[in-house]
Structure formats: structure tokens, C-alpha cells
Amino acid sequence: MQFKHTLVHGTLIKRYKRFLADITLDSGEVVTAHCTNSGSMKSCLEEGAEVFLSPVDDPKRKTRFTWEMIKIDGRWVGINTANPNQLVHEAILNKSIPGLDRYDRAIREVKFDESRLDVFAENSVEQCAIEVKNVSMRENDRALFPDAKTTRGLKHLHTLIRLKKEGMRAVMVYVIQRTDVSSFAPAKEIDPDYAAGLKEAVDKGVEVFPLQVNVTPDEISILKLLPYTV
Known part of the structure; x- marks a missing residue:
């Protein structure tokens, strides 16, 4: 399965309210991404870790990005449940x-x-x-x-x-x-x-x-x- 859009790299600040995550992009901009994972994300949640986001084209959505993966111990872990x-x-x-x-x-x-x-x-x-x-x-x-x-x-x-x-x-x-x-x-x-x-x-x-x-x-x-x- 290939991603439809080029992913955007950043660093996780924090995840909160289950479905939201604040991310610092490489440009320095701080964005809020949608987190599809409703679970605890135990063992794959680490503030300061590298992440990749997919941009969202839907103008009706409040968040411009979807959180796709996080790097844990040097390896990518996919967290998008869709x-x-x-x-x-x-x-x-x-x-x-x-x-x-x-x-x-x-x-x-x-x-x-x-x-x-x-x-x-x-x-x-x-x-x-x-x-x-x-x-x-x-x-x-x-x-x-x-x-x-x-x-x-x-x-x-x-x-x-x-x-x-x-x-x-x-x-x-x-x-x-x-x-x-x-x-x-x-x-x-x-x-x-x-x-x-x-x-x-x-x-x-x-x-x-x-x-x-x-x-x-x-x-x-x-x-x-x-x-x-x-």
C-alpha cells in the first residue's frame, strides 16, 4: 500500500484527547494532527520522537494532517488504524x-x-x-x-x-x-x-x-x- 501524498516529517510534542497530536514540523511550524488510534498507544508513544504525517485536502476537516507513524528505537511503527x-x-x-x-x-x-x-x-x-x-x-x-x-x-x-x-x-x-x-x-x-x-x-x-x-x-x-x- 503506497501513500497517496508525500508524507511530512516532524517531531511529536504530545498526544491528547485521544484523537489529537501536536507536532513540530521541520520548518518549525507547530501543527495539530488527527490521531486515528483510539487506544492507549502503549509502547508506541514517545514525546520528542520523529513522526510522519499525511497532508489532508478536505477543506471541511479541522486538522490539516493525519498522523501516520512514529519512530521507536530506530524503527517506524504505524499508528494509523485506517x-x-x-x-x-x-x-x-x-x-x-x-x-x-x-x-x-x-x-x-x-x-x-x-x-x-x-x-x-x-x-x-x-x-x-x-x-x-x-x-x-x-x-x-x-x-x-x-x-x-x-x-x-x-x-x-x-x-x-x-x-x-x-x-x-x-x-x-x-x-x-x-x-x-x-x-x-x-x-x-x-x-x-x-x-x-x-x-x-x-x-x-x-x-x-x-x-x-x-x-x-x-x-x-x-x-x-x-x-x-x-
Whole structure:
């Protein structure tokens, strides 16, 4: 996935009110950027760190930039939670995710009763419901999700369990936007209910794809699937 516009470099002053971040651009100008990440951003929030922003053309938006990534310990960590959905949708159409490379059609944001899942893919013999989550939290050598309690995420798991029971393929894709980890696991201490829900989902046939990607100021590219423990 390539960024539509050339990103703008700066330094993080602070993040506040969850969805706002003050940034000093290289020019010295201080701007307020939109932060799409509603979680705690634990392990990827460091005042004074380098960041990249994408400029926004929409005149109706109050903020002129969207915060895309931050440099932690010398590596870029993607924090824009909107990017994984686009990346997975493109990758399914391009058949570039092993195990999800057999679909001829994929559409985004499909409603299934009480939930709206991120991608619906199909071919002549199979339909597949896919929910995508952004992962930016790191603990030691593991990527963890979630970084804050998520009742909405648990509802998505229950929807996937039901769809699997009804005969559809059901998949959770966790897009890990950092390269300094080698495995994935649910964050049991932060949200034990979600961790239990994920275990139940796996036990009932929902598939888990922990997809590690490489984030750069030019693009986000797929690296590999990581091992996971539920």
C-alpha cells in the first residue's frame, strides 16, 4: 500500500484527547494532527520522537494532517488504524496474503446483522468474512492486541463465530505495524474478556492471521505471517 501524498516529517510534542497530536514540523511550524488510534498507544508513544504525517485536502476537516507513524528505537511503527483495512483489501485482490489468496472478489465494510466487518471476499465455491485489527503494541518480543479494553472488538469475534457456524469462512487479520516483534498474542492482562473471546473463536473455527508489515514513509508492505498463541 503506497501513500497517496508525500508524507511530512516532524517531531511529536504530545498526544491528547485521544484523537489529537501536536507536532513540530521541520520548518518549525507547530501543527495539530488527527490521531486515528483510539487506544492507549502503549509502547508506541514517545514525546520528542520523529513522526510522519499525511497532508489532508478536505477543506471541511479541522486538522490539516493525519498522523501516520512514529519512530521507536530506530524503527517506524504505524499508528494509523485506517491503513490496515485498505492494505488487507488490496492484498486480497492482489492475492498476496498466503492462505487468503484464492478469492476473485473482495469488498469493504459489509454489514452482518449487528456488526460491520471490514472485508467480504468470495470465489465460485466459498465466501469469507474478514475482520481487520491494527496492532501497534509490543511487549518484549511479542505483538499484543488490544492495547485498551474493546467491547466492539469482542462483538466482532462473536459475529465471526456465528458466521462460521452458518458455514462461511471466518478470519481475523491482525496487521502488526512494527518489525521489532516475532510473535503475536492477545493482551490478556489488558482485556481478559477479549482474550477469552479470541480463544473461543479459534476453538470454533475462526482463523487467525497475524500479518506483520514493514512501515516506511513511502509505503506499507507485507512481510510475513507471525506465529501466535491464544
